[in-house]
Amino acid sequence: MFIAIENVCFSYSNSKENAIDEFSMTIEKGEVISILGRSGSGKSSILRILAGLELPTKGTFTIGDNVLFSSNIFVHPEKRGIGLVFQDYALFPHMTVTENIRFGLFRLSKKEKEKRIKEVLELVELTGFEKRYPYQLSGGQQQRVALARALAPKPNLLLLDEPFSNLDAELQYKIRKDLRDILKKANITSIFVTHDENDAHALADRIVKIDKGKIVKVGRPCDMLGMPIKQEVMQ
Numbered sequence: 001m002f003i004a005i006e007n008v009c010f011s012y013s014n015s016k017e018n019a020i021d022e023f024s025m026t027i028e029k030g031e032v033i034s035i036l037g038r039s040g041s042g043k044s045s046i047l048r049i050l051a052g053l054e055l056p057t058k059g060t061f062t063i064g065d066n067v068l069f070s071s072n073i074f075v076h077p078e079k080r081g082i083g084l085v086f087q088d089y090a091l092f093p094h095m096t097v098t099e100n101i102r103f104g105l106f107r108l109s110k111k112e113k114e115k116r117i118k119e120v121l122e123l124v125e126l127t128g129f130e131k132r133y134p135y136q137l138s139g140g141q142q143q144r145v146a147l148a149r150a151l152a153p154k155p156n157l158l159l160l161d162e163p164f165s166n167l168d169a170e171l172q173y174k175i176r177k178d179l180r181d182i183l184k185k186a187n188i189t190s191i192f193v194t195h196d197e198n199d200a201h202a203l204a205d206r207i208v209k210i211d212k213g214k215i216v217k218v219g220r221p222c223d224m225l226g227m228p229i230k231q232e233v234m235q
């Protein structure tokens with residue numbers, strides 16, 4: 001077991017109800033988890049808690065031997081080694097592709113930075129786009145740069161919050177297949193949040209279904225009975 005999330009509870013300060021209620025799960029190294037739930041079920045909230053952007057009222061979270069939060073520990077977001085790709089996590093418009101990716105690599109030497117930028121651009125198949133600015137890229141290419149930027153510092157865990165929901169259906173379908181290949185090739189442990197069952201089935205090793213902040217079901221995509229699988233995913 002690589003990641004352990006135990007009994008996490010959280011409520012927003014202006015609300016009495018728990019937005020997250022006793023959320024517990026373990027994740028193996030390299031596993032791709034989809035958290036699937038309807039709008040308002042708590043998907044973004046759990047990612048924000050894991051990223052360190054919200055303080056849980058209860059629970060523990062460990063990656064390997066590192067405790068990131070518990071009753072008396074809280075590691076700040078920038079020290080967690082967690083990569084984020086959020087829907088509105090836009091690229092810096094005044095920076096080229098290379099500069100956007102380099103931004104997260106402040107700990108490396110200049111030579112190491114350039115090597116890593118080359119590697120991640122190959123991974124997301126954007127070699128040759130180094131000098132372009134975001135406005136010179138398609139929506140899908142911009143999303144792949146955002147993914148490359150998050151992957152570049154080799155995060156222990158990558159959190160993705162519906163990053164492709166702005167794309168048209170055809171591009172979304174292509175990107176979700178690419179994304180699984182990229183994550184598997186890089187052996188990146190990741191949690192992908194979606195309200196789209198097709199996304200979850202196409203991407204995940206395991207699906208965690210949540211409702212009102214509670215886990216209601218966990219299973220492999222093929223075990224999730226009662227969840228319609230559309231034709232395109234089964235092929």
Ligand SMILES: Nc1ncnc2c1ncn2[C@@H]1O[C@H](COP(=O)(O)OP(=O)(O)OP(=O)(O)O)[C@@H](O)[C@H]1O
Nearest residue numbers: 012015019037038039040041042043044045046195
């Ligand atoms: N800043 C906030 N203050 C108070 N309540 C909030 C805040 N953000 C979210 N909530 C509430 O917490 C619950 C969970 O919200 P969350 O954003 O986690 O849902 P979600 O599953 O990501 O939804 P969506 O699919 O629409 O993005 C909702 O009832 C929401 O109204």
Ligand SMILES: [Mg+2]
Nearest residue numbers: 043044045161
């Ligand atoms: Mg959300």
